Structure formats: structure tokens, C-alpha cells
Amino acid sequence: MPENSKKVPEVVINRLPRYYRYLGDLLSQGITKVSSTELSKKMGVTASQIRQDFNFFGGFGQQGYGYNIEYLYSEIAKILGLNDGNTMIIVGAGNLGHALANHAGFEKRGFKLVAIFDNSKDIIGKEINHIKVRDISELEDYLLNNRVDIGVLTVPNKAVHNIAYRLVEGGVKAILNFSYSELNLPDDISVENVHLSDPLMTLSYKLKRSKI
Amino acid sequence: MPENSKKVPEVVINRLPRYYRYLGDLLSQGITKVSSTELSKKMGVTASQIRQDFNFFGGFGQQGYGYNIEYLYSEIAKILGLNDGNTMIIVGAGNLGHALANHAGFEKRGFKLVAIFDNSKDIIGKEINHIKVRDISELEDYLLNNRVDIGVLTVPNKAVHNIAYRLVEGGVKAILNFSYSELNLPDDISVENVHLSDPLMTLSYKLKRSKI
Incomplete structure (x- = not known):
């Protein structure tokens, strides 16, 4: 087509x-x-x-x-490139990262989770959805040796700029950002920001309207 | 205005x-x-x-x-009703529910998390963000005695229709649905669906375009 x-x-x-x-x-x-x-x-x-x-x-x-x-x-x-075998990594294995690593919809749509990173000794080495959580200090090495198409960022706000920069330096061209911070990245990097409070605000608006 | x-x-x-x-x-x-x-x-x-x-x-x-x-x-x-003191409950205290219960952006925007429900013995009674997880069997009783504006659903797909029905029966007028299933609810109920794989698909599209 x-x-x-x-x-x-x-x-x-x-x-x-x-x-x-x-x-x-x-x-x-x-x-x-x-x-x-x-x-x-x-x-x-x-x-x-x-x-x-x-x-x-x-x-x-x-x-x-x-x-x-x-x-x-x-x-x-x-058109969406769902047959292109896109690989992704999750950085930040807290509750949200954990939930996303187990999200069945990603694999169903052709996204292959290949690695998870965190900086917490309590989580590093544990398995989430059959993938061992790696130490964030191994990120550069991993990116050098593996093709990663998409980086999913579920780290705290204060860490997100540094991690995004390291991903881009390592050749990652697309970032899904769950933090509140807007990323300032080169134009050739695709970024999607997920703001979980947006749909709550929309609901609030609709609730208010429905009461009038 | x-x-x-x-x-x-x-x-x-x-x-x-x-x-x-x-x-x-x-x-x-x-x-x-x-x-x-x-x-x-x-x-x-x-x-x-x-x-x-x-x-x-x-x-x-x-x-x-x-x-x-x-x-x-x-x-x-x-206009968004962020000063209206909207109360919300989370049903489903798995990783995603856990992450949302700790999401600082909700409270910052005026949404007050008042209760969390689950059906797992392992989670009921534990505290998330200073709120004790209640047994889902107490849902009707809770809704009878407390005003709940928004129900956030982070339960498995197979449970979501039943829980949504119970919330609506209990007078909840707005639902934030994180499951893959579309809800069939009366017209006066506001529903927002969050599909976490949509932004990934958008990124995939952009990756594909950028390669051409």
C-alpha cells in the first residue's frame, strides 16, 4: 500500500x-x-x-x-510497523515498570521486551516476566551489543533526563516516557509521553458537566 | 467564566x-x-x-x-473541576494499582484517593501510600457510606465488567478503565479508557517513518 x-x-x-x-x-x-x-x-x-x-x-x-x-x-x-520486530527495554523496575513488563498487550502487538534495568540492589537479579533485572550500570554495554528500538522510562523524575540521554547516546531512537518531565532530545528521536493524570482530569471535567 | x-x-x-x-x-x-x-x-x-x-x-x-x-x-x-474535591478509589492492588496509588500527580491535581480494594488475601490489610487495602467484598458497604466520584479499575480483564457494574450500582459516576475490555455502561456514566500499548504503536509508526 x-x-x-x-x-x-x-x-x-x-x-x-x-x-x-x-x-x-x-x-x-x-x-x-x-x-x-x-x-x-x-x-x-x-x-x-x-x-x-x-x-x-x-x-x-x-x-x-x-x-x-x-x-x-x-x-x-x-503501517504501524507492528511486524518489524521492534525490541524494547524498560528502565525502572518499580511498580509501574513491573506492571508494564507483565503487560500482555505489548507482546501481542509485536513488541519484544529484551531487558529490564534498575539501580536498586533489592531488584537487580530478580526475574520479571522471565527477564532478569540488570544493573543500570550495564546499560551502555548492553546497548553496544544489542539492538534496542524503544526505551520505556519508568524511573523517578529526577533520573529521567540522565537515563534518556544515555539511551540516545547508545543509539535508541524512540522513547516512551512515563515521567512528568518533558524530555529535550534531538529531533531525530521519537518521544511519546504518557501522563496518567490526563484521563483523570478529563473524567473530572465530565463529572462536573454532568452535574450542571 | x-x-x-x-x-x-x-x-x-x-x-x-x-x-x-x-x-x-x-x-x-x-x-x-x-x-x-x-x-x-x-x-x-x-x-x-x-x-x-x-x-x-x-x-x-x-x-x-x-x-x-x-x-x-x-x-x-x-473548568476541569480540579477544585471540586473529587474522591477516587482504586480496585485492583497489583503492580499497576500500586503504581497509581503512589502517583504524586493525582493528589497534586486535586484527586483524593480514599480507598483501595483487592480480592487477594496476600494484599488485603497491607498499606499502600498510607491506605489500607480493603477486601473487595466490602465494596458495596463502602460505597453506601462514602462518596466516591471516580473508580479506577486495575483488575484483570475477566473481572472488569463485574467490578464496573458493582461500582455503578453503588453510585459511582466516573470510571478510569485500564483493562483492555471496553465497558458497556449506562450513558450517564463517564468512562475513560487507558490503553498503554497505543503510545508504543505510535512510536513504532514513527520509527518506521524515520527509516524511510
Whole structure:
């Protein structure tokens, strides 16, 4: 599927994982076709927006009464690079790092957790999801000898800049940052920040509205 | 600040927490004014989009070279209901529940964690962030005697529908769902779903693009 040469807007990129999840749900229910109208209801965007989104990637040819879900699902997987064998490491084996290391959804979507690092003597050497936690002092050595595509940062705020810098120095090109701190990294490094209090604030807004 | 009677689009609502966070960052750096152009660079939306967003809430009167950050910050806090004393409980005291119970950002934004529930004998009675984990069998009784605004669900997928139902029966109007399962709840219940693999998929996309 040839990708449109036009730059794909961030908001469209951010919808791709949601399309992918929703199509996966439909497939697991044995559904094989979906119309842009049905998709739009679920996604909370208009049907024309969905067609516009898909046109960035060649359109996926909606025919008759809908899209072929299996085809659409596998095409979006390709666009997202879910078949590329991306490897990831987690730095910070506290509760959140622990939870992420056990998150079944990552492996299911093609992300291979290859190492976990921490600086605490209490955790180093223990196994999480069959992976032994390494000493953070081994990070540079590990990056020199292993391909790591994505670094997941679940370290305290005060440590995050230093660790991010070390990952980038070691050749990691993508970082998933769970700390509150914004990272200042070179332009060729992709960063996604996860702010766990954002959805709580959204709920708070909706609660307030519903009371009016 | 009178809110525009027009329904605020979901996408605008979802930007409010980000505005709030960014303004808080600026304040903590001692900055007092910001232009819509500066805000727009940071937020990755156009300056005109920012003005449109703010117009839903009366506009916040940008004057001269920018917005008064302290005023804007406190107005957005009010709109988000962050001063409303929202109470929350966490159901599921595994690693993720544990991490969330210790998440400093929640309290900082006005969310008060009042109880934690689990069904495991190993965890019930233990303290997390000074809160004793209660037996899930006490949930109904607790909801009968305490106001709970938000329920945070960090239970396994197979348990999530039952627990969500029990929360709603007990009068909880807002749910933050960390499970993979979509909840089917009455229309007057606000639900936010957190899918931790979405930002990983976005990173994967960006990695793939950057290689081309």
C-alpha cells in the first residue's frame, strides 16, 4: 500500500492504534466487514474523517457495504510497523515498570521486551516476566551489543533526563516516557509521553458537566 | 467564566489537561505571560485552534502580547473541576494499582484517593501510600457510606465488567478503565479508557517513518 507523500498529521497517526485495536476486537468476534459509518460511531469521529484518514495511506478501498476487516487490520499493522520486530527495554523496575513488563498487550502487538534495568540492589537479579533485572550500570554495554528500538522510562523524575540521554547516546531512537518531565532530545528521536493524570482530569471535567 | 452553550467537542476536552499541565510548567518556571503562538508550538496545534478552543469557555481574553498564565491556569482548573474535591478509589492492588496509588500527580491535581480494594488475601490489610487495602467484598458497604466520584479499575480483564457494574450500582459516576475490555455502561456514566500499548504503536509508526 503506497503511502501518500503528504505528511500525515499527528492527530491521524494517533488514531491509527485505535483503529487497529477496534478492528482487532471485531475480528475476534468473527466480524469480517465494517462500514465507515459503523467505524465512525465507535471511534467518535465522522465517517468522512475516517475516509480522509485512510486516504493518507491509499484508501484501503471500501467496497459495497464496507471495508474488509482482515485486510484493513493487516494493512494498519504494516503501517504501524507492528511486524518489524521492534525490541524494547524498560528502565525502572518499580511498580509501574513491573506492571508494564507483565503487560500482555505489548507482546501481542509485536513488541519484544529484551531487558529490564534498575539501580536498586533489592531488584537487580530478580526475574520479571522471565527477564532478569540488570544493573543500570550495564546499560551502555548492553546497548553496544544489542539492538534496542524503544526505551520505556519508568524511573523517578529526577533520573529521567540522565537515563534518556544515555539511551540516545547508545543509539535508541524512540522513547516512551512515563515521567512528568518533558524530555529535550534531538529531533531525530521519537518521544511519546504518557501522563496518567490526563484521563483523570478529563473524567473530572465530565463529572462536573454532568452535574450542571 | 461563562461556558459557551455549544457542546464542547471531545477533542477540545482532551486538550484541556494538556493546556493545564503546560501552563503549570510555565508557572513553576516563574513565567507569567504566554502568547497563543508559543502555546501552539508546544501543543502541536495551530494558534487559531487554541483561540477556538478557548472560545468555548469565554476566550480568557488574550491581551497585548499574551495570556496571563496564572489566570488561565486557575480558570482551566475550575473548568476541569480540579477544585471540586473529587474522591477516587482504586480496585485492583497489583503492580499497576500500586503504581497509581503512589502517583504524586493525582493528589497534586486535586484527586483524593480514599480507598483501595483487592480480592487477594496476600494484599488485603497491607498499606499502600498510607491506605489500607480493603477486601473487595466490602465494596458495596463502602460505597453506601462514602462518596466516591471516580473508580479506577486495575483488575484483570475477566473481572472488569463485574467490578464496573458493582461500582455503578453503588453510585459511582466516573470510571478510569485500564483493562483492555471496553465497558458497556449506562450513558450517564463517564468512562475513560487507558490503553498503554497505543503510545508504543505510535512510536513504532514513527520509527518506521524515520527509516524511510
